[in-house]
Amino acid sequence: MLLTFLGFAMVITFMTLIMTKRLSALIALIIIPVLFGLMGGFASQIGPMMLTGITKLAPTGVMLMFAILYFALMIDSGLFDPPVRLILRMVKGDPLKISVGTAILALIVSMDGDGATTYMICVAAMLPLYSRIGMSPRIMAGLIILAGGIMNMTPWGGPTARAASALHVDPSDVFVPMIPAMAVGCLSLLAISWFYGLRERARLGVLQLADGPEDHSEVTVSQYPEARRPKLIWVNGLLTLGLMGALVAGLLPLPVLFMIAFSIAMIINYPCLKMQKERIAAHAGNVLAVVGLIFAAGIFTGILSGTGMVDAMSKSLLAVIPTELGPYLAVVTAIVSMPFTFFMSNDAFYYGILPVLTEAASHYGITPVEMARASIVGQPVHLLSPLVPSTYLLVGLAKIEFGDLQRFALKLAVLVCLCILGAALLTGVFPLFGHSA
Numbered sequence: 449m450l451l452t453f454l455g456f457a458m459v460i461t462f463m464t465l466i467m468t469k470r471l472s473a474l475i476a477l478i479i480i481p482v483l484f485g486l487m488g489g490f491a492s493q494i495g496p497m498m499l500t501g502i503t504k505l506a507p508t509g510v511m512l513m514f515a516i517l518y519f520a521l522m523i524d525s526g527l528f529d530p531p532v533r534l535i536l537r538m539v540k541g542d543p544l545k546i547s548v549g550t551a552i553l554a555l556i557v558s559m560d561g562d563g564a565t566t567y568m569i570c571v572a573a574m575l576p577l578y579s580r581i582g583m584s585p586r587i588m589a590g591l592i593i594l595a596g597g598i599m600n601m602t603p604w605g606g607p608t609a610r611a612a613s614a615l616h617v618d619p620s621d622v623f624v625p626m627i628p629a630m631a632v633g634c635l636s637l638l639a640i641s642w643f644y645g646l647r648e649r650a651r652l653g654v655l656q657l658a659d660g661p662e663d664h665s666e667v668t669v670s671q672y673p674e675a676r677r678p679k680l681i682w683v684n685g686l687l688t689l690g691l692m693g694a695l696v697a698g699l700l701p702l703p704v705l706f707m708i709a710f711s712i713a714m715i716i717n718y719p720c721l722k723m724q725k726e727r728i729a730a731h732a733g734n735v736l737a738v739v740g741l742i743f744a745a746g747i748f749t750g751i752l753s754g755t756g757m758v759d760a761m762s763k764s765l766l767a768v769i770p771t772e773l774g775p776y777l778a779v780v781t782a783i784v785s786m787p788f789t790f791f792m793s794n795d796a797f798y799y800g801i802l803p804v805l806t807e808a809a810s811h812y813g814i815t816p817v818e819m820a821r822a823s824i825v826g827q828p829v830h831l832l833s834p835l836v837p838s839t840y841l842l843v844g845l846a847k848i849e850f851g852d853l854q855r856f857a858l859k860l861a862v863l864v865c866l867c868i869l870g871a872a873l874l875t876g877v878f879p880l881f882g883h884s885a
Contacts, residue, residue: 451488452764455757458484459791462748466834466851473834473850477744481751490755501750502743507703508837509742512564513735514706516841518691519568520731521713524675527684528572542654543583547645550574550588551637554595563596563831563838565692571845582652587644589846590857591637593839594864597828598633601626607789607827610798611820615806622820625877632871633828636864672730677717687713737844742837749793749835758796777809778822778878782869785826786862790833798823812882822878825869828861 462480465471471479485494522528539545553573558566570592578588601608602623612619677684691709695702718724752758773780781802788797806819831839832854843850873880 451755451757451760454484454488454755455752455761458752458757462834469849469851473840474741474744477741477748477834481748485751485755488755488757490751493754494751497750497754498747499750500754501746501748503746504749505742505746505837507701509739509746510703511706512742512837512841513739514703514710515564516568516735516738517728517731518706518710518713519565519572520734521710521717521727522684522688523568523572524672524727524730525677525680525684525717527681527688528569529678530681531573539577540654541581543581543648543652544642544645546574546577546581546583547587547591547641547648548638551591551595551641554592555599555634555637558592558596558599563600563836564841565695566596567592567838567842567845571842575846583648585846585848586852586856587648589842589848589853590860591641591644593831593842593853593857594637594640594828594861595634597831597861598630598637598864598868600827600831601630601824607794607798607824607830608820610794611802611823614798614802615816615820617817617820621817622824625875626821626824626872628875629868629871629877633864633868636867640860640863675718675723675727680717683716684713687716734844738837738841741840745835745837745840752792753796758792761792774808775812775882776880777805777812778814778818778882779869779873779880781805781809781819782822782825782865782872782878785823786829786865787826789826789830793835794830809882814879814882818878821872825872826865828864828868829858832858832861 458480461484462476465476465480466473482494482498485491485497490497539549550570554566554570557569571588574588574592575585577583578585600606608619608623611617612622687709691705694700694705699705700708714724714727718727785797788801802819802823806814806816809819810816830836833839834850839853840850843853846853872878
């Protein structure tokens with residue numbers, strides 16, 4: 449009971465402090481778990497717990513560091529200038545087109561399953577438009593993260609693979625039947641983008657921007673004119689496509705892929721050692737801020753897991769599910785996947801809670817593969833969790849506060865999840881009601 453109380457109290461305290469802006473996420477991720485760990489009597493074990501959490505997130509930190517540097521080089525070199533100019537010609541000054549365009553772009557880019565690359569590409573392409581028109585960057589960040597949550601349900605996104613491995617089923621058997629439900633989720637996202645686009649159009653009007661080719665030819669997302677390499681756009685484009693292809697194919701671990709791609713990009717675009725140092729120095733601040741948050745999140749998850757708080761929280765949550773809900777466990781799993789994956793890591797949910805729920809569901813004729821499909825429904829909500837490192841990258845790039853993004857997007861994420869749940873039930877990928885075996 450003490451661990452359960454401490455676990456929930458720690459998470460609630462943390463959420464309250466960052467959403468009320470009493471503490472920054474970086475400081476709260478470090479201080480709050482240490483304090484609650486001491487309160488729980490784990491003073492002698494806190495150090496190893498923190499190191500364990502940091503070690504587990506080290507590959508993510510390395511991947512994000514080199515991913516940020518790689519896409520920063522691509523932005524500096526002008527790779528994303530042509531698509532931004534194309535978007536400008538298409539959307540002009542219409543907030544509705546900009547909003548819908550953001551959702552479509554994010555859905556396409558996030559197909560690679562990696563949130564960090566999605567955020568960097570989409571923000572680089574869309575933030576100049578939002579700033580130029582005067583639209584709220586919260587809308588942009590919200591639409592991007594919702595798109596990422598939907599596409600995170602792909603096997604290479606992570607949760608599907610975790611669910612499949614935890615329940616010993618084929619990932620393709622989990623994913624392929626969920627495609628129609630994911631398509632409904634995409635349509636719901638487009639409807640949301642349409643709604644907010646109309647609202648911004650009513651607020652701002654349709655601005656008449658200069659649309660001559662000579663004007664668009666000068667538009668750039670690069671902040672360093674001396675670093676632009678317009679003659680290497682095709683080379684950089686092919687390199688980036690190759691990187692995305694290797695990422696999706698899983699040829700090498702993500703950290704290794706980005707380290708190699710960054711090295712190649714640096715040699716091709718900036719062979720001079722002095723320019724290489726300048727490019728790294730130009731983006732060192734952004735890298736430090738994001739990687740610092742990642743390792744701070746490692747401390748949070750390390751203490752939460754190492755003290756046993758996660759296990760205690762899981763058991764207490766499972767205990768409140770009445771036996772009468774047994775036949776509905778597939779739907780219950782889909783619904784609770786939203787708060788469960790918000791307050792704890794995907795690993796804790798898929799490897800700790802899901803097998804227990806699946807075992808109970810088997811007594812009602814609900815198969816493991818059906819439970820696996822139900823368990824990934826809550827992913828749009830999961831990405832808004834403060835335990836997801838890449839989300840800090842998004843708010844940093846969009847120049848908004850984490851709490852502001854949560855207040856704006858959390859209700860919309862729940863709506864998207866419910867649309868996916870409804871579509872999944874209609875298509876029969878998991879049952880509304882199971883029968884005793």
